[in-house]
Amino acid sequence: MHAPSTRKTLLALTLAAAFGGFAATAIRSGLDQPAHAETAAPAVLPGISALPTTVAGQPLPSLAPMLEKVTPAVVSVRTRQVVRVSPFGDDPFFRRMFPELTQQQLNQSLGSGVIVDAKNGYVLTNHHVIEGADDVTVILADGRTVKAEFVGSDPDTDVALMQIHADNLTAIPLADSDALRVGDFVVAVGNPFGLGQTVTSGIVSAVGRSNVPGVGFQNFIQTDASINPGNSGGALVNLNGQLVGINTASFNLQGSMAGNIGLGFAIPSDLASGVMQQLLANGGVVRRGTLGIETQDVDERIAKSLGLDVARGAAVTRVYPESAGKDAGLQPGDVIVAANGRHIDNGEMLRNFQGLQPANAKVTLDVRRDGKPLQLSATLREQPHELEGKDLDPRLAGASFAELPETARRSGVSGVLVSEVARGSRAERNGLRKGDIVLAASSGGFSDLPGFRASLGNEPQQLVLRVLRGGRPGTLPMR
Template sequence: MASPRTTLLTLSMAAAFGGFVATACREALDHQAQAAPATAATLPAVGALPTAVGSTPMPSLAPMLARVTPTVVSVHSKQRVRVSPFNDPMFSQMFPGLTQERISESLGSGVIVDAARGLILTNHHVIQGADQVSVTLADGRTLPAEFLGSDPDTDIAVMRVKADKLQAISFANSDQLRVGDFVVAVGNPFGIGQTVTSGIVSAVGRSGLPGMGYQNFIQTDASINPGNSGGALVNLNGELVGINTASFNPRGAIAGNIGLGFAIPANLAHDIAEQLISNKGVVRRGTFGIESQDLTDAIARGLGISADGGAVVTRVFPGSAAARAGLRPGDVITSANGQRITGRDALRNFEGLQSLGSRVGLQVLRDGKPVQLQIGLQEQARSVAGGDVDPRLAGATFVELPASLRNAGLSGVLVESVARGSRAAQNGLQAGDVVLASTVGAFDDLAAFRAGFTQRPSELALRVMRGNQQGVLPVR
């Protein structure tokens, strides 16, 4: 009997992070899907898979997907952008009449999570800056979508549509997800239509990805391609375990799939979505009320401990949650709720993912001895008026840096807006400036920025990053 011939079918596709943008895709994030070889022993002569082998039915995901696919939608966004023929911004300002308006379109995915209210979850980056958003349901209907709010730091956005006969997905408890669990990704890659890919959970609690916000990702080898962003990652029961958000390849899109896909855990997505809905598009976050830095070898020697990672508390703000819990400068935070804290960034990432008012158990080294502390999180101010910290900054509004900028290595505060003709405007501050430090010293965040002006300096200067350039701005 002739030996069976083996056919290998390989499908290669480049992938990029986020929604599939018609005009540009980000490099360094990609995917490739590869089918396993099929042998003649498992293929009938007519070329169709059998429904059973003997009396045993063949396993199939089709019944589960029949329930899931109607809950996943395609998301279409349009944005009007002004395009100038000049590369130099100065010439663009001098000749504004030569700029042209262009429509930028992008595609992504979304998940219906509440059929009665028409609520849909997607990624913030899928609809970011959009002037118009619509969704296409699995049954072919295309509907306008109302934007309810988004959170750039966790990449979650909520939309609403008005339609009947919607089907919503059920949430799983993503905290129970284990490495090795089978998962299925559903979305609209490359705009070709609804597509299903499968794999396993490769890791949970993944963080440290460059250029992204607060991170607690599910990692999977299920292919997540451009356009899959905002779609569903489900378990074999058809329950939502995550919102697909990115695929990653440090060598760029040309390198092909390396099996690194990431999804936002369903529990986190649900919590952020509920906040966006109940707080009119705003996410309220808590803070410990401290400044910290990485535990280095030199600091560890000075404290008489071994340098095995941790965040050293350098400042505790009066009246903060940390002050009430008894945290002190010099304490080394090594874990929070059992999660290892490797340094300042890990502590900030953990803090940013906690619900407001939640209680956190901290493992601390104090004078070389372990100490257990319980600490709550107070709501952090979302913005500070410049005039409240120093009259010379009146007219400017300062906010926290986005987590993506923090992950790029920046510390400080962001200038959200500057009122025209205000004192801050006269001193040269502009919206979008990142204030890294001032005469009163460097600061990590908004709370430290505000606390630094307890004693107003007679002379004030700000170290500012504008675009990719840094400079010192005297303030009078």
């Protein structure tokens, strides 16, 4: 946008803010006056001037022309989920014994979405908007209601893709979100609280945020534009009407009912577009790349022992055989301080960086080895989604193991998830249940699925798993 146009927009926003503040002050001072029984002389109220129609001979700038092109591409998303509720909770034995006590309950939720491909009817939204839904309906800006088909989703980046079939759709063009700068004006469009299409504005408060609690892999745009419940999945656009992000979350320690406090987050359009392309190419799933290493944070003690001036980086503690890290020449004791030019301060930052890369991505690593700088090149290999227990150890036959959701890892849990357990299998007889989290094993230490597989490589004589179930830890001997 040209500088004169930007100045006009700034002037309009300043005038609007001043007028809003004046009106609020006038109303509040009236409410604060004490009540009197006697009749008082009628007060003379000062006149309130209307906003001018022109400034310096030019029409007052407005976002309306841009929004007229954008809003038809932002949709409301309604989901329905039928759940079976039992007084015995999820206990399968009692649910089978007393099926008459199990009732059906209908859960409904609201969110937003963005049409990014009008020809094919592709709609981007958040994974948490459509998670577990049995039925998804999209309401277009012109009032039409259409059924949506699920294409795929990625829980760890909170991106989901749907498809709708309708004529005369409008899509939002995608911007280069990497070009965003702190201070750029942005506008959020969505369906907060189910009220209907709503527009809020603000600026980019920060870019590259990756320390938001309770969320998966992150590279968020932070904005002070209001993002309220129901805005999730909506559009964050620049003043040219281009999509720069998918609104995903607001942050408030007191909960959403405390109101907006100017901490909203959006998934950059470049990241959302990359996930969408993977979902389309890989049958609705994302294939991530990994170095195949284990690391630990560098503290003052480790920094001193490794000859580092600053306690920063991810220290390599283990390099798996036949991994991308092994091929790149990484060794235990190396400290990774940057990846593709981005600072790596600790192990979590390295994990977050890898989680945002597709399989076969080229990565340049800045490393410190024996205190000296070294640069290595790696080609990431696909991170396994799931491993069968029978391929790991015969005592685990019948169970399937998957990576923990990244949200669980950010809450401090480390290990692997038991994703399935076949009825009557050896794993079930050994006590494993779907949903268990394997925290540790007598076979050796691990923090993720490749580490779990590596620890079982020598088939230990005795195998005991430490398991977290329903928030309670326990041990299970595998026989």
